[in-house]
Amino acid sequence: MKSSESVPSESVPSETAEDQRSEPGQLTGAVVIVALVSAISGMLYGYDTGIISGALLQITEDFSIAELWKQVIAASILLxxxxxxxxCSYLSDKRGRKGTLVLLAVIFAVGALWCAVSPNPILLSLGRLVLGFAVGGATQTAPMYVAELAPPKYRGRLVLCFQIAIGVGIVIATIVGASEAIGWRWSIGAAAVPAALMLALMLRLPESPRWLVKNGDNDAARAVLERVRPSGYDLDRELNETAELARAERTASTRGWSGLREAWVRPALILGCGIAIFTQLSGIEMIIYYAPTILTDNGFDTSVALQVSVALGVTYLVAQLVGLSIIDRVGRRRLTLLMIPGAAVSLFALGLLFVTGNSGRESMPLIIGCLVVFMLFNAGGLQLMGWLTGSETYPLAVRPAGTAVQSAALWGTNLFITLTLLSLITAIGVGPSMWLYGLFNVAAWVFVYFRMPDLTGRSLEEIETKLADGKFRPADFAR
Incomplete structure (x- = not known):
């Protein structure tokens, strides 16, 4: 049971038919620009993490490094x-969502230029560590910023623009890597250009109205809503809901990092961190970071391996676009449950090819087919949920802390996988490694089935009310 000082269930009304009629029927230009900035930060995430896949082949030759340094360079961005x-959990709470994103845009640019001029693997790893700070901060702050500015009707699709942009960044990175005509320093340093654009746009955008209300500036929050909502929209209803919730939370025991320990918040934390961990254990980063290395180590030509990497990046993007177009109709939970089995089966089939010795050039179509099918089902399902759950699941008073823990869980799992995957493959082989990740997908399906409610179309306030009432199981959100 939650503390008696926590948010009372009646403090936030759920959406009624009248509420839904007052939702904006169209997006304003300001909200579109907010989504664009979030998309640029997502693209930088995809590009900065994905570019190492092809660049690592050039870096290995330039610096004459072995397997250990490859893993360190790839993993430093994750640390x-x-x-x-x-x-950035602390920064977004104290400086605001906008101020934090402005700082991150600067760090994105500095980190990219640092990596581009690094003379040795040590400084390159440190530069990627700086880039990683911006990547991790953006994944914690950007989806939350969009979610707090977007109307409920469009929140899912706008937050997922961040996820789609990750795919765009990955595709661009794989194309650049496959060209083999661009040196790795230029390809990594080029990320400073979109970072500068992100900075220029962020300086023109407003602060989150929910953050402003939380900090007692209701007048500024109203001004922001007037800017980001169409004419005729019921601003008073949204402001009153947010203000009432903020007042209750200022007097509640459930606040900040300590609030994450509250029993009534725990289901949100379990869901958010569980989804974050399984997005990585599902095998997506294994394929993105190391597909060219795995393929070349098993007899594929470098050019073929890089072309496969491009195909996987394009598949990732297409799957995410399709998922984005249907997610509000199919529902988050149902889509995820439908897609995970396809990813699991493809990894089991891929593992079987390697275990039975059918991993040579004659089996190239089957291997590539398994990789593409995996990417299609994984990117179009589970990967869509990684950032969306964090942006809409946590109560306002603990949202920065909750999204920070979720992001750290995701990146920590990613770091562990990246630091150990090549060693794991050396120890047990490619086939058994694929089977292991296939089993992780099975575990992910079980977790989603029992733990993930469908939050499609629910306002942030309604989600919080359900959580406060102890009704956060899938059956509690059935329509």
Whole structure:
């Protein structure tokens, strides 16, 4: 049971038919620009993490490094992401969502230029650590910023623009890597350009109205809503809901990091961190980071391996676009449950090819087919949920802390996988490693089935009310 000082269930009304009629029927230009900035930060995430896949082949030759340094260079951005996610929780709460994103845009640019001029693997790893800080901070802050500015009707699709942009960044990175005509320094340093654009746009955007209300500036919050909502929209209803919730939370025991320990908040934390961990254990980063390395180690030509990497990046993007177009009709929970089995089966089939010795050039179509099918089902299902759950699941008073823990869980799992995957493959082989990740997908399906309610179309306030009432199981959100 939650504390008697926690948010009372009647403090936030759920959406009624009248409420839904007052939702904006169209998006304003300001909200579209907010989504665009979030998309740029997502693209930088996808590009900065994905570019190492092809660049690592050039870096290995330039620096004459072995397997250990390959893993360190690839993983250093992930360690930085853990630090960035945890640090930016504090910054987004104290400086605001906008101020934090402005700082991250600067760090994105500095980190990209640092990596581009690094003379040795040590400084390159440190530069990627700096880049990782921006990546982790953006994944913690950008989806939350969009979710707090977007109307409920469009929140899912706008937050998922961040996820789609990750796919765009990955595709661009794989194309650049496959060209083999661009040196790795230029390809990594080029990320400074979109970072500068992100900074220019962020300086023109407003602060989150929910953050402003939380900090007692209702007049500024109203001004923001007037800017980001169409004419005729019921601003008073949204402001009153947010203000009432903020007042209750200021006097509640459930606040900040300590609030995450409250029993009534725990289901949100379990869901958010569980989804974050399974998005990584499902095998997506294994394929993105190391597909060219795995393929070349098993006899594929470098050019073929890089072309496969491009195909996987394009598949990732297409799957996410399709998922984005249907998610509000199919529902988050149902889509995820439908897609995970396909990813699991493809990994089991891929593992079987390697275990039975059918991993040579004659089996190239089957291997590529398994990789593409995995990417299709994984990117179009479970990956869509990674950032969306964090942006809409946590109560306002603990949202920065909750999203920080979720981001840290995601990046920590990613870091562990990246640091150990090549060693794991050396120890047990490619086939058994694929089977292991296939089993992780089975576990992910079980977790989603029992733990993930369908939050499609629910306002942030309604979600919080359900959580406060102890009704956060899938059956509690059935329509």
């Amino acid at each position: 930085g992401a853990v630090i960035g996610a945890l640090t």
